[in-house]
Amino acid sequence: xxxxxxxxxxxxxxxxxxTVVLHRDPVKSTLxxxxxxxxxGVLFVLLGAPFxxxxxxxxxxxxxxxxxxxxxxxxxxxxxxxxSEPGGSFQxxxxxxxxxxxxAFAGIAVWRTSADAExxxxxxxxxxxxxxxxxxxxxxxxPFEIIGLLLLVAVIAAYxxxxxxxxxxxxxxxxxxxxGEARIDPVGEEAP
Amino acid sequence: MTPQTVASLANLGAFLGILLTVVxxxxxxxxxxGALMQDRPGPNRLGPFGLLQPLADVFKFIFKEDVLxxxxxxxxYLMAPVLAVLPAFSTFVVIPLGPTIEWGGEELRMMVAPVExxxxxxxxxxxxxxxxxxxxxYASNNKYSLLGSIRASAQMISYELALTLAVVAVLLPVxxxxxxxxxxxxxxxxxxxxxxxxxxxxxxxxxxxxxxxxPFDLPEAESELVAGYHTEYSAMRFASFFMAEYASMTVLSAxxxxxxxGGWHLPGVDLAALGIWGxxxxxxxxxxxxxxxxxxxxxxxxxxxxxxxxxxxAIGWKGLLxxxxxxxxxxxxxxxxxxx
Amino acid sequence: MSVPVxxxxxxxxxxxxxxxxxxxxxxxxxxxxxxxxxxxxxANLTLVAYSRLLEDRTGQIVVLFVLAVAAxxxxxxxxxxIALYRHRRTIDLDRVNLLRW
Numbered sequence: 001x002x003x004x005x006x007x008x009x010x011x012x013x014x015x016x017x018x019t020v021v022l023h024r025d026p027v028k029s030t031l032x033x034x035x036x037x038x039x040x041g042v043l044f045v046l047l048g049a050p051f052x053x054x055x056x057x058x059x060x061x062x063x064x065x066x067x068x069x070x071x072x073x074x075x076x077x078x079x080x081x082x083x084s085e086p087g088g089s090f091q092x093x094x095x096x097x098x099x100x101x102x103x104a105f106a107g108i109a110v111w112r113t114s115a116d117a118e119x120x121x122x123x124x125x126x127x128x129x130x131x132x133x134x135x136x137x138x139x140x141x142x143p144f145e146i147i148g149l150l151l152l153v154a155v156i157a158a159y160x161x162x163x164x165x166x167x168x169x170x171x172x173x174x175x176x177x178x179x180g181e182a183r184i185d186p187v188g189e190e191a192p
Numbered sequence: 193m194t195p196q197t198v199a200s201l202a203n204l205g206a207f208l209g210i211l212l213t214v215v216x217x218x219x220x221x222x223x224x225x226g227a228l229m230q231d232r233p234g235p236n237r238l239g240p241f242g243l244l245q246p247l248a249d250v251f252k253f254i255f256k257e258d259v260l261x262x263x264x265x266x267x268x269y270l271m272a273p274v275l276a277v278l279p280a281f282s283t284f285v286v287i288p289l290g291p292t293i294e295w296g297g298e299e300l301r302m303m304v305a306p307v308e309x310x311x312x313x314x315x316x317x318x319x320x321x322x323x324x325x326x327x328x329x330y331a332s333n334n335k336y337s338l339l340g341s342i343r344a345s346a347q348m349i350s351y352e353l354a355l356t357l358a359v360v361a362v363l364l365p366v367x368x369x370x371x372x373x374x375x376x377x378x379x380x381x382x383x384x385x386x387x388x389x390x391x392x393x394x395x396x397x398x399x400x401x402x403x404x405x406x407p408f409d410l411p412e413a414e415s416e417l418v419a420g421y422h423t424e425y426s427a428m429r430f431a432s433f434f435m436a437e438y439a440s441m442t443v444l445s446a447x448x449x450x451x452x453x454g455g456w457h458l459p460g461v462d463l464a465a466l467g468i469w470g471x472x473x474x475x476x477x478x479x480x481x482x483x484x485x486x487x488x489x490x491x492x493x494x495x496x497x498x499x500x501x502x503x504x505x506a507i508g509w510k511g512l513l514x515x516x517x518x519x520x521x522x523x524x525x526x527x528x529x530x531x532x
Numbered sequence: 533m534s535v536p537v538x539x540x541x542x543x544x545x546x547x548x549x550x551x552x553x554x555x556x557x558x559x560x561x562x563x564x565x566x567x568x569x570x571x572x573x574x575a576n577l578t579l580v581a582y583s584r585l586l587e588d589r590t591g592q593i594v595v596l597f598v599l600a601v602a603a604x605x606x607x608x609x610x611x612x613x614i615a616l617y618r619h620r621r622t623i624d625l626d627r628v629n630l631l632r633w
Binding site: 002003006010013014017018020021022026029030033036037040043044046047048049051052055056059060063064067068071072074075090091093094095097098099101102104105106109110113126131132135136139140143144147150151153154155157158159161162164173 | 534535536537538539540541542543544545546547548549550551552553554556557558560562563565566567569570573576577578580581583584585587589590592593595596597599600601602603604605606607608610611612613614615617618619623
Binding site for chain 2: 027028031034050051054055057058061062063066069070073074127128129
């Protein structure tokens with residue numbers, strides 16, 4: 001039973017991972033990432049980490065990828081044109097690097113865990129909420145608080161970087177510099 | 193086939209039965225009840241009190257022409273209604289229909305998925321509901337749809353935060369995510385509406401926003417954006433969106449009843465001692481509470497004007513979120529002091 | 533028969549390789565970002581797999597932190613993309629090369 005669930009969701013994860021990387025349309029890539037992350041969440045539950053799995057779905061697919069999707073839709077990103085020859089050899093290098101990474105990590109994994117080693121049975125103490133939260137809030141309390149601070153900083157940073165610069169303080173764009181005109185406003189963003 | 197599996201399957205059947213009955217009833221009540229509130233007759237030609245109206249609606253939906261916009265992204269366009277229905281019809285799996293009963297020496301929990309992650313699973317599945325909105329608007333290749341879908345999804349993720357914080361406040365004294373433990377805690381003490389009235393207010397408002405119901409239905413308002421993100425959808429696909437909306441209303445009502453009003457608990461009656469009949473009675477009580485919530489949904493819809501989008505976002509972030517945090521602080525303090 | 537933990541590790545290695553190839557090959561900034569998220573995800577899977585093998589919950593908790601950091605990074609990265617788009621009307625990273633040698 002566990003084997004069946006693993007086979008389905010591992011296959012799904014790998015197939016959607018390939019779609020993320022290979023598909024031309026950024027919207028489809030993003031949605032494939034959703035499938036990958038959801039499948040990985042299921043695999044987490046299989047590995048005796050139900051809270052991490054559910055949190056992965058809640059946070060990662062439910063919020064972060066939605067953010068990606070917003071940006072893709074708002075910027076109306078066009079499909080990437082099919083790559084013509086310049087960069088062909090670079091693709092081979094990239095694929096080669098990927099294969100090397102895979103071989104290295106997979107090899108280490110198999111060597112260190114002796115390919116058919118089965119882990120001990122999952123106990124209630126390991127999987128249960130009490131143990132998880134005790135460890136999180138007792139041993140890892142400081143990192144937990146620091147992560148909260150990090151998220152606050154990230155929110156502030158994202159707001160500052162992404163807001164519309166006030167007209168007076170906006171740096172001249174390359175077009176304005178090239179033509180010598182000040183304040184070219186093709187989209188009508190600045191109020192009259 | 194363990195006894196718990198049988199119980200889970202029975203609960204699945206029961207809950208699906210409830211959902212599939214409630215949806216047409218809501219269609220009828222929305223129009224008939226709304227008419228009553230507005231002092232007009234409403235649908236009254238089909239069957240007594242217009243009760244066969246949903247049947248007529250179903251016929252209409254089945255036979256209407258199925259339109260596919262020409263420049264629309266075909267795969268995404270077809271996927272969006274399915275993506276709407278999936279989360280709506282899977283979130284009920286952690287809601288208990290009745291008391292935990294003893295059977296053959298083991299405890300049977302009356303949920304489809306008696307897992308320890310409980311409400312967290314519900315919230316995770318509900319958060320996937322945003323994708324249908326986003327994809328529907330984008331795939332329709334229509335400015336108004338895209339605008340509507342961006343507004344709707346921004347609204348949903350904003351109010352999800354307040355909803356989650358309200359739920360967390362309820363879970364704090366219980367020290368578990370399991371909803372059957374939440375109900376048992378309320379039986380042992382008092383219904384959570386009393387100590388956490390503020391939390392309930394936050395939950396209610398967030399639930400209205402999550403389901404895109406008035407006064408938060410700007411994304412699908414007819415006078416504002418044609419029909420928002422489902423403008424380009426007709427016939428059965430449109431019906432799917434509506435089914436999903438009513439189903440998620442029902443599940444959120446069930447959640448609200450379970451978290452704040454004791455779920456299947458009937459005050460004064462010890463349902464756990466009645467065995468299987470306790471479960472049936474408990475399910476009936478829960479359905480009655482859901483009905484009250486749904487009446488409230490319809491009542492509010494026909495009574496209030498809708499919020500403008502910037503008002504809506506301001507309420508979510510600047511109003512509800514601080515209130516939810518306040519409620520959480522109050523509950524945390526009360527738990528530490530031993531009152532809860 | 534339960535699944536050997538090594539299989540999860542091999543899957544994670546494969547996803548990491550796919551993500552690496554994607555991050556190195558694509559021109560579209562968002563797709564590169566998605567590939568990076570894929571790599572982070574494969575690292576998470578490895579962490580949880582080892583946590584299972586070693587009966588130590590530390591791996592799971594670190595995954596929580598990685599999740600939070602990924603969220604922060606996504607927020608800031610996407611804000612950067614928005615600012616970039618506003619300035620240059622493109623996210624094709626092959627064209628954003630003012631600092632290249």
